Amino acid sequence: MPFRLGSLKPVRSAFRLRTVKHVQHLVIGAGAAGSAAAYQLARRGQEVMLIEQFSLGHDKGSSFGPSRIFRLAYPEPDYAGLAQAALASWQLLERASGQPLYWRTGGLDLGPAGTPSLEEVYSSLSALGAAPERLGHRALSRRFPQWRLPPDWEAVYSPEAGIVSPQLTLRVLAELARSHGAQILEGVVALEIEPGQRPAVNTSAGTITCDHLIVAAGAWLPRLVPELASLLSVTLAASSFYRPTDSAPFQPQNFPVFITHDEFQAYGFPAFGVPEVKVGVDVLRPVTSGDGRSFEVPEQVAQASDTFMRRFLPQIGEATARSTCLITRAPGGDFVIAAHPACEQITLASPCSGHGFKFTPLLGELLAAQALGERHPWQLPRFALPAQAT
Ligand SMILES: Cc1cc2nc3c(=O)[nH]c(=O)nc-3n(C[C@H](O)[C@H](O)[C@H](O)COP(=O)(O)OP(=O)(O)OC[C@H]3O[C@@H](n4cnc5c(N)ncnc54)[C@H](O)[C@@H]3O)c2cc1C
Incomplete structure (x- = not known):
């Protein structure tokens, strides 16, 4: 039987669906962005599931290793302001975890x-x-x-x-997210995303539907969301x-x-x-x-x-x-933090461009706000999808 959800089209994939589970918020990818978003949503009392195709802290993506540079020096005043705001978010995360995370x-x-x-x-x-x-x-x-x-x-x-540290930060974010009730599933691959009123994700462990989906899949984003492939x-x-x-x-x-x-x-x-x-x-x-x-x-x-x-x-x-x-x-070394062009209930997060780690805790706050339909003061216009992808 093809899978149907309300007025959604049938899921396109041919594989058999084993389970259908529904969660309030589903986050794909336990790198810096996805882990920070899951923590912020869980902290705010939301039901969250975070799925990661490998194990937590793996070295196949972008967020691993001992160190990333934190700096305020950006020629663009909005990024400089973002970095200053991120410093305050690092301090909040340090307080929440009781651990230094910025040196x-x-x-x-x-x-x-x-x-x-x-x-x-x-x-x-x-x-x-x-x-x-x-x-x-x-x-x-x-x-x-x-x-x-x-x-x-x-x-x-x-x-x-x-210095900020991917290996420490990701561990802290996962611990904090779990302590606020988030479910983190390792070794679960998102295979296909079906946009809709309640987005559905076919995964290696069955289908998961949600009220809101955050796709923070790093280098795998172009494959999961073909609309981003040319961007x-x-x-x-x-x-x-x-x-x-x-x-x-x-x-x-x-x-x-x-x-x-x-x-x-x-x-x-x-x-x-x-x-x-x-x-x-x-x-x-x-x-x-x-x-x-x-x-x-x-x-x-x-x-x-x-x-x-x-x-x-x-x-x-x-x-x-x-x-x-x-x-x-992304073009111009920017980040993408935007609604899916075909679905408001899906947030696409690509905050890398080789300089995104320094903003991690702030990006989590920003992504959580986006998932909850709130406006965040640091949701910069430059994070929107350019016309070619919409
Ligand atoms: C060499 C290097 C140096 C850098 N230096 C700095 C620096 O000095 N300062 C700085 O601020 N930033 C720096 N950065 C950038 C920073 O590391 C990135 O911005 C950040 O790590 C991006 O995190 P992410 O969550 O977007 O991606 P990732 O960490 O790659 O996370 C994506 C996650 O999604 C998972 N995933 C993907 N597809 C699926 C799927 N289908 N199903 C389930 N899970 C999936 C992946 O396995 C991965 O764990 C550097 C990056 C690199 C590579």
């Missing part, structure tokens, strides 16, 4: 003096009242002697920058881990997170959560997909990362490990 290390934006993007960092932080400091080459060498930089380089130091691109990114012989200068209190404004577009972390300094370089963006991806670090990326380290942080030795991660990008 202030300070941040260095480094590059040749006068680089326009470096100037933008300085002016955006100044506009926020975030007390940025300009460090010329001499001041930089005195304060952060770990760096060996060309004489024409300078830095913008931002005191508010620091989102999925690329492979890599991190390399370098173990310093003398670890003291690279501890979080001595070595700020950093971003370089040069041909490497490098970003990195002190030895936080692991004994190594973690570094990424944005020199190549191989297009891939959630299922079709490789776990191999492209040779060109590994080489660029090693060259960067030898040139600028030469006292650290060879790479001891590398890992890959998926970045799902």
Whole structure:
């Protein structure tokens, strides 16, 4: 028998449906966005089910590993404001969990003096009242002697920058969501979504219907929601881990997170959560997909990362490990947080573009508001679906 729900069309898939369960809120994907949304909905007394195709904390998507950069420096004032608001949300989450989740290390934006993007960092932080400091080459060498930089380089130091941790945050969000009654099912794959008054999701464990559905499927969003396929691109990114012989200068209190404004577009972390300094370089963006991806670090990326380290942080030795991660990008590096073009009862969430983790707790609040039909002050117009997808 084909599955029917009120006036909905029959579910298109051919497989046999085993169970039909109904929940108030169904969330697909226990990455940063889905976990934060599930927690916020559960905290607000809603019935929530969160399904994840792999196990919690897995390393096949975007939200894993010891560290992500938190920073306020955005040239776009609305993102800068969003980051400031996110800081308050991190503090709320820390209070709710009784655990630190944001570590202030300070941040260095480094590059040749006068680089326009470096100037933008300085002016955006100044506009926020975030007390940025300009460090010329001499001041930089005195304060952060770990760096060996060309004489024409300078830095913008931002005191508010620091580290947030996917592995810790996701664990905390799952624990808190469960403590508020959310059901979290691991190893359950959403196979197909049927929009409607009560959206239905065919999963590997049967069909689940809901009053509201949040699809926070990261790199698998284009497959689950074909309307987004032409909008989102999925690329492979890599991190390399370098173990310093003398670890003291690279501890979080001595070595700020950093971003370089040069041909490497490098970003990195002190030895936080692991004994190594973690570094990424944005020199190549191989297009891939959630299922079709490789776990191999492209040779060109590994080489660029090693060259960067030898040139600028030469006292650290060879790479001891590398890992890959998926970045799902929306046009302009924006996020998508919007109703499904054919169904108000479905919220699509793609807040990645390589910089979304810092907003996690705030995005949870925002997604919960969307699911409850409320307007949230940080639901930015830029998160809407562009015309091509509607
Ligand atoms: C290398 C790298 C560096 C980054 N650096 C930073 C940084 O410094 N600062 C920062 O703020 N952000 C950074 N980001 C971005 C940040 O990590 C992402 O914004 C965030 O992790 C995205 O989370 P998500 O929930 O959207 O996706 P994901 O974490 O991928 O979650 C999606 C989940 O949905 C599940 N799923 C998918 N399809 C299905 C299905 N059909 N059924 C059931 N479950 C499904 C997946 O298994 C996955 O668990 C970085 C990202 C990468 C990859």
